[in-house]
Amino acid sequence: MSQQPTDTWNPASWRNKKARQIPVYDDDSTTEGVTDRLRSFPPLVSSWEVERLKTRLAEAAAGHRFVLQGGECAESLEATSEEIITGRLKLLLQMSVVLIYGLHMPVIRIGRFAGQFAKPRSSDSETIDGISLPSYRGDIINGSEFSKISRRPDPERMIRAYNHSAMTLNFVRALTSGGFADLQHPEYWDLDFLQHSPFEENYRGIVSSIDDAIRFLETVSEAPVTGTDSVQFYTSHEALLLPYEEALTRSVEYGPGIYNLSTHFPWIGLRTSEPEGAHIEYIRGLANPVAVKVGPDMDASTIKSIVRTVNPHNEPGRLTLITRMGVERIENELPALISAVNRTGFSVLWLCDPMHGNTETTELGVKTRRFENIVGELELAFDIHKASSNVLGGVHFELTADNVTECMGGARGLSEQDLQRKYTSRVDPRLNGEQALELAFRIVTKRKGDDT
Numbered sequence: 001m002s003q004q005p006t007d008t009w010n011p012a013s014w015r016n017k018k019a020r021q022i023p024v025y026d027d028d029s030t031t032e033g034v035t036d037r038l039r040s041f042p043p044l045v046s047s048w049e050v051e052r053l054k055t056r057l058a059e060a061a062a063g064h065r066f067v068l069q070g071g072e073c074a075e076s077l078e079a080t081s082e083e084i085i086t087g088r089l090k091l092l093l094q095m096s097v098v099l100i101y102g103l104h105m106p107v108i109r110i111g112r113f114a115g116q117f118a119k120p121r122s123s124d125s126e127t128i129d130g131i132s133l134p135s136y137r138g139d140i141i142n143g144s145e146f147s148k149i150s151r152r153p154d155p156e157r158m159i160r161a162y163n164h165s166a167m168t169l170n171f172v173r174a175l176t177s178g179g180f181a182d183l184q185h186p187e188y189w190d191l192d193f194l195q196h197s198p199f200e201e202n203y204r205g206i207v208s209s210i211d212d213a214i215r216f217l218e219t220v221s222e223a224p225v226t227g228t229d230s231v232q233f234y235t236s237h238e239a240l241l242l243p244y245e246e247a248l249t250r251s252v253e254y255g256p257g258i259y260n261l262s263t264h265f266p267w268i269g270l271r272t273s274e275p276e277g278a279h280i281e282y283i284r285g286l287a288n289p290v291a292v293k294v295g296p297d298m299d300a301s302t303i304k305s306i307v308r309t310v311n312p313h314n315e316p317g318r319l320t321l322i323t324r325m326g327v328e329r330i331e332n333e334l335p336a337l338i339s340a341v342n343r344t345g346f347s348v349l350w351l352c353d354p355m356h357g358n359t360e361t362t363e364l365g366v367k368t369r370r371f372e373n374i375v376g377e378l379e380l381a382f383d384i385h386k387a388s389s390n391v392l393g394g395v396h397f398e399l400t401a402d403n404v405t406e407c408m409g410g411a412r413g414l415s416e417q418d419l420q421r422k423y424t425s426r427v428d429p430r431l432n433g434e435q436a437l438e439l440a441f442r443i444v445t446k447r448k449g450d451d452t
């Protein structure tokens with residue numbers, strides 16, 4: 001059962017704290033009009049779903065489930081097509097089958113979509129050919145096109161982002177409960193890349209073993225195996241644009257908690273994670289499970305303060321820490337942070353995001369990530385948690401089912417030249433379908449190696 005915040009927290013109390021990364025809109029009355037409209041809209045998720053996820057995350061923290069959180073770096077208001085939504089789902093379903101089969105554990109599938117529209121930026125402005133304009137901050141705030149009009153923060157975009165999230169979620173719900181996700185029909189989630197993938201044979205082998213197991217059970221029990229035709233799917237996004245999040249934060253009729261009902265699992269990014277800041281203030285009173293990103297420069301006292309502030313009642317499943325250290329720094333920085341949290345005696349779920357600490361820029365100015373660094377950080381994270389008698393409960397990836405060339409390496413050995421071929425991300429480089437599936441196999445290989 002959710003705990004009520006004990007002091008002066010309310011969904012708007014973040015307004016008394018220093019808020020980073022939130023745009024200043026030109027016109028306060030238009031912005032208020034927009035947030036009033038959002039308040040009148042129905043929630044996108046239910047408190048029952050949110051509570052169920054919290055229970056499952058508590059099980060992952062105890063080592064009984066594995067979390068697969070993945071999706072877009074930045075969703076686009078222009079791209080909400082059937083193909084894009086089914087592509088993401090298919091890929092996450094394929095990866096989860098590999099993980100369930102290989103790790104012998106249920107997988108909690110959490111999309112980075114249906115609300116992943118706001119982006120923190122290192123710099124407030126961008127200069128091209130001597131012209132400086134505000135940085136692009138995600139489609140919920142402004143446009144990516146480099147023009148004065150497009151870069152102006154526009155509050156109406158919050159309504160469009162809500163509508164697009166609702167559209168996406170509606171289709172995801174229809175697919176995951178309506179037979180598309182049926183384990184007995186994995187051909188529904190075939191993706192084009194699979195036929196050319198070096199992992200096709202391994203993947204097909206798993207699918208056929210699952211089919212054999214189902215047939216065997218049916219023969220033994222003399223009844224059809226049921227319950228394989230739907231899966232639970234949860235959504236998450238960075239809770240960055242607090243006026244939007246606040247407008248969708250509600251109390252519910254049948255329980256004491258106050259929930260962010262725009263998503264199941266909001267997280268706070270690295271650039272807004274200071275314990276005294278507005279973003280931590282906002283999430284500390286929510287009944288949702290919440291996550292905070294942890295980078296290599298965070299010190300022990302800050303991480304302890306986050307743990308105590310966000311989860312003062314030590315509620316299981318409530319707080320997830322997503323580490324994104326970079327392959328170069330993880331060995332030096334992560335062990336001390338784990339010990340600091342362990343010394344508090346509070347329970348947290350640890351996930352590894354091996355993407356955001358491994359971003360680099362090529363000589364031509366292209367942002368990319370190397371597959372071997374991503375795998376490297378992930379493998380080290382497993383080792384470090386194990387050495388600390390801790391559990392690494394899951395992973396957090398930026399990926400797309402599309403055949404993009406944004407990250408280098410992988411079985412196909414994408415090179416720096418390949419990055420010019422199909423680079424469509426507007427912010428961070430994502431794993432393509434083939435690289436993402438390969439990563440699922442690498443996780444299984446690593447865990448199997450650790451167990452022997």
Ligand code: PEP
Binds near residue numbers: 271356
């Ligand atoms: C992200 O997840 O897209 C992101 C910006 O991450 P971080 O806050 O860890 O840099």
Ligand code: CO
Binds near residue numbers: 427
């Ligand atoms: Co990103």
